[in-house]
Amino acid sequence: MPKTETFNRNHVLQKATEVFHKKGYNGTSMQDLVDATTLNRSSIYNSFGSKLNMFLEVLSHYQSYHNANFNQGLANSYNAKEAIETIFELNLDEIVNDNDRKGCMIVNCKSEMVNQEPSIKSFMEKNQDRMIAMLEDIVSKGQMEKIFNKEQTANQYALYLFSSIQGLRMTGILNKNEEDLRNLIKTVLKVLY
Amino acid sequence: MPKTETFNRNHVLQKATEVFHKKGYNGTSMQDLVDATTLNRSSIYNSFGSKLNMFLEVLSHYQSYHNANFNQGLANSYNAKEAIETIFELNLDEIVNDNDRKGCMIVNCKSEMVNQEPSIKSFMEKNQDRMIAMLEDIVSKGQMEKIFNKEQTANQYALYLFSSIQGLRMTGILNKNEEDLRNLIKTVLKVLY
């Protein structure tokens, strides 16, 4: 009986992601989203409820796209050392290909909205927990394989790596010199071996 | 002959800094600034020209306040190791005392505006150059004193430290556990010794 949703929700989210990533939440207007998605203003509100709600979906979309990328990289890794190096390599790729210096959308959003919007704060807390759990898992395996030292706990190293990734993403906004960044990563990882 | 500027420009900048730091550039309205400074709307435009121009002055104000803090810390340091530790300690203090999780205003602004506003990009490039030059100088001294190793150049270590500070500030937005952060800093600095 009903007319079913005709537009491709993922495609719309992708277009919305590009705008939000480029301009940030407060810098993006509803008109920007109408233009980018070529959806009608009413359709956006019908389907997403509000600008904030759409942004939250966009964040999840961006996050799962990233995770898919990471998981594929990790699946192809022989051991913990390679897994960690893959994570940093994927981040490096994103930096080098980020021609308009947008940075990581999740890092940007954390800096823009955590202290303003509880739903975003909660998203970021879960994101951090998940990231650290994943890193801790890898480090832990590396320590059992004696590839990584045990001078600090896997959890401590995980927080260190999480912090280093954020630093790398911030640094990569202005410095996209691949040699510099590879060296930076090398220095970051040295402490594990 | 003329009536001279009666309001305290530094005090006004301080109040404006608090708003911009809390809400970000796009999240701050002219009304917010009128309320915070208790200056008249016209006076703000007379004295600062535009919102963007005021923000640029605010950034410099924030930066020089920071530099003063850092320089005092550095002046009291016996050697390069202490100097670097002081820099991280001062950042840790700011994180722990940042009750509303605003993060570092310069990091936030970099993530919000570098790809949108050329004047901000230029500010951030200069900021980065200055920071790295300062860090390189300290590392270089530490290497001469044989307190730091020479496995990487002073410039490479400086970029690493710059990146680590940004990571620390991003991490400190959600994680303000002092033990965690001290451990993180310890891990960051280990590679130098």
Added chain:
DNA sequence: TTTTAAATGAAATGAACGTTTCAAAATTAA
């Protein structure tokens, strides 16, 4: 005291903001 320029107050500018409304068009299942 007069001159000069800055600070103020309050209102207005027009554009943009996020959101709502609702009738018309489109599409699918019965």
Added chain:
DNA sequence: TTAATTTTGAAACGTTCATTTCATTTAAAA
């Protein structure tokens, strides 16, 4: 074809945006 429901278009909502205007008030230098 009919009934059900979503998408669309376009306009409008009231609010807020950054900025301008200008007459008035203030205060210091001449």
